[in-house]
Amino acid sequence: MINNNPRVLVISNTHDYSTDHITFNLKNANIPYLRLDRDRFSLMDIKLFPVEREIYGNSNNINFKISPKKLRSIYFRGPIYLRDIYKTELTPDEQFSRSQWAAFIRSLVIFENILWVNHPQATYKAEIKPYQLYIAKKIGFKVPNTIVTNSNEIHNHPKLNKSDKKYIIKTLDPVILKIKKHEAFIYTNIINAKELRSLNISNAPIILQEALIPKIDIRVTVVDDTIYAVSIKKDGKGIDKDWRTEKNNLKFEETALPLKINNICIELIRQLGLKFGAIDLIYYDNNYYFLEINPTGEWAWLLEHTKMDIDKKITNLLIKGIK
Amino acid sequence: MKGDKLHSLIEKAFTFKNKKELVDPQGCRYDDSLGAWLLINNGEFLVKSNFADRPRPQTKKQDLETGEDLKSE
Numbered sequence: 001m002i003n004n005n006p007r008v009l010v011i012s013n014t015h016d017y018s019t020d021h022i023t024f025n026l027k028n029a030n031i032p033y034l035r036l037d038r039d040r041f042s043l044m045d046i047k048l049f050p051v052e053r054e055i056y057g058n059s060n061n062i063n064f065k066i067s068p069k070k071l072r073s074i075y076f077r078g079p080i081y082l083r084d085i086y087k088t089e090l091t092p093d094e095q096f097s098r099s100q101w102a103a104f105i106r107s108l109v110i111f112e113n114i115l116w117v118n119h120p121q122a123t124y125k126a127e128i129k130p131y132q133l134y135i136a137k138k139i140g141f142k143v144p145n146t147i148v149t150n151s152n153e154i155h156n157h158p159k160l161n162k163s164d165k166k167y168i169i170k171t172l173d174p175v176i177l178k179i180k181k182h183e184a185f186i187y188t189n190i191i192n193a194k195e196l197r198s199l200n201i202s203n204a205p206i207i208l209q210e211a212l213i214p215k216i217d218i219r220v221t222v223v224d225d226t227i228y229a230v231s232i233k234k235d236g237k238g239i240d241k242d243w244r245t246e247k248n249n250l251k252f253e254e255t256a257l258p259l260k261i262n263n264i265c266i267e268l269i270r271q272l273g274l275k276f277g278a279i280d281l282i283y284y285d286n287n288y289y290f291l292e293i294n295p296t297g298e299w300a301w302l303l304e305h306t307k308m309d310i311d312k313k314i315t316n317l318l319i320k321g322i323k
Numbered sequence: 324m325k326g327d328k329l330h331s332l333i334e335k336a337f338t339f340k341n342k343k344e345l346v347d348p349q350g351c352r353y354d355d356s357l358g359a360w361l362l363i364n365n366g367e368f369l370v371k372s373n374f375a376d377r378p379r380p381q382t383k384k385q386d387l388e389t390g391e392d393l394k395s396e
Contacts, residue, residue, distance in 0.1 A: 002356050014353055014360075015345050020370040023358040035358025060355050169332060177336060184336035200328045245337065300370075 004064040006034035008318045011105055012077040013039045018300035018311075019077055025315035034064050038078060041101050053110045066111075072321030073115040075314070077296070078105045080123045087178075115275065115321045117314060122273035123295040129172060129207060132293050135271050140264045141290035144209040148172060154208060155196045166211040167191050169199075187242040212284040213240040218255065220279040221299050222269045223313040227262050228299075230306060231255045231283075238283075252305040261288050268293065275317060350374065 008026055012019040014037045026033040036044075044059040055066040079102055090098070106120055118126075125131060130148055137143045145159060154160060160167070170188040177184045190211050191199075216238035221228040230252040232243050239246060257265075261281070268290075269277045278297020282289050299310045328334075347353070351360045351369050360369035369377055 004356075010358060012358075014347075017360070017370050020359040020368060024368045024371055027357060027359075033358070037358075040355075062356055169335075171332060177333065179333075179336060179338055182338045182340050184338040186332050186336045189332070189335045195331075199331050201331050203330050204332075206332055 002062045004032065004034050004062055005070050006032050006064065006066060007070055007072050007321075008033040008075065009066060009071060009073070009108075009111075010035040010075045010077070011038070011108070012075075013037045015039075016077055018298065019075070021300060021303065021311035022075060022315055022318070025312060026318070029315065029319060031319055032070075034066065038101055038105065041104070042097060046104075048104070048107060050107070050110055068111055068114070071111055071114055073117065073318040074108060074111060075117050075318055076105075076108070076120060076123075078102070078120075080120055080127060080296070113322070115317065117275045117317060118277075118295050119273065126272040126274055126277070126293065126295040127173070129292055132272075133290070136264075136268060136290040136293075139267050139271060140260075141268070142287055143290050144168070144212055147208045148205055149208055150201050150203070150205040152199055152202055154199065154201075155193070160196065160208075162193070165193060166213065167193075167196055168207075168209040168211045170207045170209075172205055172207055187245055190241055211240075212282055212289055214238055215240060215282040215284045217243050218257070218281040218283060218288070219252075219302075220257070220265050220281055221297070221302065221308075221310055222265050222277045222279060223310060224269075224275055224317050225266050226313050227257065227265055228302065228306075228308045228310055229255050229257050230302060230308075252302065254306050254308065257288070276314065348377070 008031055010019060010022060010026075010033060012035060019035065023033065023035055040059070044057050046055065046057040048055045053068050055064075057064050109120060116122075130146075133143050133146055147154065147157070147159070151157075167190070168188055169191055171186050175186060177186075190213070196208075217232040219230050219232060232239065233251050233253070234243070234246055234249050236251075243250065265279055268279065269275070272293070272295070274295050276295065276297075278294045278299065280291040280293070282291060299314075302308050302310060348360055348369060350363055351374075352363055353359075354361050357368075361367065362369060362372055362374055367374075
């Protein structure tokens with residue numbers, strides 16, 4: 001039987017392979033760590049004592065005790081919002097299990113005064129796109145003109161009545177839908193003025209932005225005070241539509257940003273109370289514009305395409321903690 | 324809503340008609356104590372191996388099985 005009293009706690013699920021990079025590094029650094037996977041919780045025997053701020057558990061051949069005396073950091077790759085409304089096939093037991101275990105991992109906030117990557121409360125707020133834009137603009141980013149609306153008559157708004165312009169429409173929050181038995185995702189879309197006049201959005205608000213094109217997408221991954229920036233191109237050129245819809249010939253190139261932009265990216269993370277963030281910028285008309293930030297953004301794909309050591313930086317941050 | 328028309332963003336939704344189900348990587352076992360997938364034949368960490376069937380991390384959404392998506396479930 002292995003007894004584990006971790007210094008680093010990792011909350012993930014078994015098929016989140018990005019997390020394996022972190023556990024690999026923690027093992028090599030000989031740091032006591034524990035990975036708890038949400039999809040295996042029901043196989044464990046867990047007891048949480050909220051007042052004492054201790055968790056005891058066992059699974060297979062592992063006994064663990066999580067206590068604030070030893071714990072320095074939590075790598076939290078769990079959900080903040082439950083977005084699986086499209087899964088109508090879930091049994092009542094599965095629905096109940098998911099909701100209650102989600103509440104359980106939120107309960108880990110009892111561990112105060114340790115380092116979180118990221119703290120659920122900070123992530124919750126930082127995922128609100130209008131708030132992101134407000135803070136980004138406040139600290140010095142350029143941002144696209146944006147309206148959050150469900151108005152079918154929005155084309156009459158004075159900010160938008162140029163007939164030759166193109167616009168971006170996207171969701172206010174990521175959503176996966178079930179359409180005719182298939183899962184469906186809504187990417188960012190470019191529309192013209194004619195489509196703007198025929199919008200049918202009264203049933204749910206959208207984000208409407210001026211389309212800044214032609215553009216080059218820049219993904220900036222920030223880990224604490226370290227910047228990892230890549231430009232995203234296809235056949236040597238920027239991609240005007242949502243680059244995630246492109247599958248082939250994409251090239252991710254490490255790129256250096258102006259010092260001022262680097263500093264604002266780091267400041268944004270700080271302002272949002274995060275330690276990690278994946279920021280989407282675009283380069284348009286010789287300027288950098290902020291589009292959005294994803295506090296739970298993916299990063300392991302960058303290890304495949306570049307020599308960036310994002311996994312090591314995250315690991316070192318977790319090891320260091322704040323004590 | 325205008326008549327029976329769908330919301331404009333739903334009309335533009337991308338449907339995944341051949342979505343792969345989440346399956347455990349073949350030739351591997353999940354090690355609870357290490358918190359990682361290991362190759363059965365040599366105990367190597369799957370993500371650090373040259374294993375041909377190693378899951379390639381994706382950017383997001385086009386491949387719904389990535390961690391980023393699972394984190395919101």
